[in-house]
Amino acid sequence: MKTAGAPISWGVCEVPGWGRQLDRSQVLAEMRELGLTATELGPQGFLPPSPSRCRSLLDGYGLRAVGGFVPVVLHDPHHDPLPEVRAAMRAFRDGDVEVVVLAASTGGESYDARPALAASGWKTLLTNLRRILKNAKEFGRTVTLHPHVGTMVENPEEVDRVLDGSAVPLCLDTGHLLIGGTDPAELVTRAAGRVAHVHLKDVDAALAERVRAGELSYTEAVKAGIYRPLGRGDVDVPGI
Numbered sequence: 019m020k021t022a023g024a025p026i027s028w029g030v031c032e033v034p035g036w037g038r039q040l041d042r043s044q045v046l047a048e049m050r051e052l053g054l055t056a057t058e059l060g061p062q063g064f065l066p067p068s069p070s071r072c073r074s075l076l077d078g079y080g081l082r083a084v085g086g087f088v089p090v091v092l093h094d095p096h097h098d099p100l101p102e103v104r105a106a107m108r109a110f111r112d113g114d115v116e117v118v119v120l121a122a123s124t125g126g127e128s129y130d131a132r133p134a135l136a137a138s139g140w141k142t143l144l145t146n147l148r149r150i151l152k153n154a155k156e157f158g159r160t161v162t163l164h165p166h167v168g169t170m171v172e173n174p175e176e177v178d179r180v181l182d183g184s185a186v187p188l189c190l191d192t193g194h195l196l197i198g199g200t201d202p203a204e205l206v207t208r209a210a211g212r213v214a215h216v217h218l219k220d221v222d223a224a225l226a227e228r229v230r231a232g233e234l235s236y237t238e239a240v241k242a243g244i245y246r247p248l249g250r251g252d253v254d255v256p257g258i
Contacts, residue, residue, distance in 0.1 A: 025060030032061035059086035069113030085117035093139040107157040122170035129168025130235040164189040193219025203254040220251030
């Protein structure tokens with residue numbers, strides 16, 4: 019099995035004010051103690067930006083980097099995401115990091131609000147995904163799109179629009195999909211060939227429903243315990 023850890027499981031997050039951010043030495047040491055041999059990179063600044071320094075640091079903990087989360091604005095016709103995505107792919111290639119995990123960022127700092135996307139915005143988003151996939155061949159990287167709460171691809175209709183309108187593989191994040199209203203077990207059953215990377219999470223469906231209903235913000239739901247240990251929430255982890 020290709021199983022890796024991720025700093026977000028230790029609460030290390032790119033959102034300002036998210037909470038106490040553990041030192042990377044503690045996080046990496048605990049990954050090693052758990053028997054993990056690989057990790058995602060975590061938010062910008064958590065690991066050294068230099069690919070060689072990053073690899074050297076991880077080597078010291080018996081770890082290698084397998085992927086990294088890259089939030090980028092894809093829907094704005096006045097913003098070209100390709101230069102920053104190419105820079106990420108170049109760094110991933112130089113650091114031997116296989117999977118670029120894109121998220122369709124709103125451009126804001128939190129995941130608690132997002133604009134409505136008109137037809138022109140969708141056209142731009144899907145066009146940019148095609149451009150990024152074409153460029154990924156140059157760097158030999160796997161590019162995936164991560165449906166994520168508070169981004170431009172969150173709910174079932176948006177996930178299907180990406181599946182129907184592009185060839186981009188998915189990062190199947192079981193928690194974010196369920197919070198956004200998609201049954202991840204159903205999605206992986208009908209679109210298994212589009213899944214190239216998985217973030218395995220479990221969530222409380224009652225709290226997820228309150229987020230979709232607008233009764234709680236995503237941040238409030240996280241504080242209330244929406245994320246549960248695997249097998250103790252409402253995601254069909256065994257089925258997936």
